[in-house]
Amino acid sequence: MALERRFKLARPLSKVEDKEVRLYYNNLVLYHVIKINYQAFMTKAKKQIDEFGQSWKPLSPKTIKEKRRKKFLYGGSVLINIRTRALLEAIRPGKFKNGIYYPTEGQYVEVTESSITFGIEVSYAGSVNTKRRIIVPMKELLPAAKRASEQQFSVYLRRRGLL
Secondary structure, rough: OHHHHOOOOOOOOHHHHHHHHHHHHHHHHHHHHHHHHHHHHHHHHHOOOOOOOOOOOOOOHHHHHHHHHHHOOOEEEOOOOOOOOHHHHHOOOOOEEEEEOOOOOOOOEEEEOOOOOEEEEEOOOHHHHHHOOOOOOOHHHHHHHHHHHHEEEEHHHOOOOOO
């Protein structure tokens, strides 16, 4: 198993332990995938460049004026891709507790011992995504999420007597 080599486990895992450890790890990585994606989303919403070098096309002056008139503000500012806040809520990280990731409203997640899946269940997310990508590609998110998960996962392994 790659986790055994990567974290230099003290002993081989039983089948039950292997499944539990992989599920914990994948839930933790998913939490960080969503957390990093949220940070990138908010950075781009504020008209800045995210850590992956991406930014969004600015809003037109007409759209900015309309958002101000209708009070579609976030912290007093007009932000890109934030209007009803349903999309924002679906992008926001949920909770990671006792080895399980609990999604926020509007998130679709599926975690197994061999995979993680994350998506947005907001009706207009697809049309928004065609103009301004709301989820950073997994090939970019996954390495960053794995790095962000390492310390917490190592603590978990030590508590289980596996390191």
